[in-house]
Amino acid sequence: DQQVKQNSPSLSVQEGRISILNCDYTNSMFDYFLWYKKYPAEGPTFLISISSIKDKNEDGRFTVFLNKSAKHLSLHIVPSQPGDSAVYFCAASDTGGGNKLTFGTGTQLKVEL
Amino acid sequence: KAGVTQTPRYLIKTRGQQVTLSCSPISGHRSVSWYQQTPGQGLQFLFEYFSETQRNKGNFPGRFSGRQFSNSRSEMNVSTLELGDSALYLCASSLLTTQDTQYFGPGTRLTVL
Numbered sequence: 722d723q724q725v726k727q728n729s730p731s732l733s734v735q736e737g738r739i740s741i742l743n744c745d746y747t748n749s750m751f752d753y754f755l756w757y758k759k760y761p762a763e764g765p766t767f768l769i770s771i772s773s774i775k776d777k778n779e780d781g782r783f784t785v786f787l788n789k790s791a792k793h794l795s796l797h798i799v800p801s802q803p804g805d806s807a808v809y810f811c812a813a814s815d816t817g818g819g820n821k822l823t824f825g826t827g828t829q830l831k832v833e834l
Numbered sequence: 835k836a837g838v839t840q841t842p843r844y845l846i847k848t849r850g851q852q853v854t855l856s857c858s859p860i861s862g863h864r865s866v867s868w869y870q871q872t873p874g875q876g877l878q879f880l881f882e883y884f885s886e887t888q889r890n891k892g893n894f895p896g897r898f899s900g901r902q903f904s905n906s907r908s909e910m911n912v913s914t915l916e917l918g919d920s921a922l923y924l925c926a927s928s929l930l931t932t933q934d935t936q937y938f939g940p941g942t943r944l945t946v947l
Binding site: 767 | 884938943
């Protein structure tokens with residue numbers, strides 16, 4: 722049972738444009754969400770997080786939106802840069818589960834010149 | 835501040851052997867979690883330790899075990915290795931025990947022949 726889903730395995734965007742990565746979850750107990758970026762054979766790098774008491778969090782070029790009623794979150798990257806090309810994972814946790822993260826399957830982002 | 839370190843980075847074992855992987859968290863972090871990444875199952879939670887106590891455990895067989903020392907360093911052990919245990923094993927540390935950012939190490943690539 723995939724509790725966190727990233728339905729787009731890949732996304733291609735032109736440099737300078739907006740990248741929008743989407744994530745859906747089914748477990749209503751999830752109350753903390755994170756986005757990570759990952760290169761092959763490396764550990765995930767933390768990008769941005771959001772608590773369920775908020776619906777938006779912004780950090781530089783990265784903005785995460787949370788729609789609790791739809792159980793949906795998205796990551797916006799503006800402007801996209803070639804160095805952003807990587808696999809992006811969304812992850813979720815619930816307070817009762819401590820730091821246990823449930824990850825989505827990832828979206829491969831390619832930013833083209 | 836130094837990041838999460840994992841040793842060794844690469845390991846080759848044969849079926850039936852056992853292996854121990856090591857993780858040193860970011861200084862001051864007392865929560866350490868372990869994850870397994872495989873192409874088929876993605877990133878899956880193994881277990882979490884805080885103050886030398888296992889707080890949470892994922893859905894893995896008893897062959898997978900771990901421990902945490904008083905200096906917060908952690909080890910995970912896999913006994914009676916199977917071919918399917920070939921994976922990237924990732925360690926993550928955080929300051930708090932819930933709703934906190936987890937920072938990942940580079941991982942240990944385990945290959946079971």
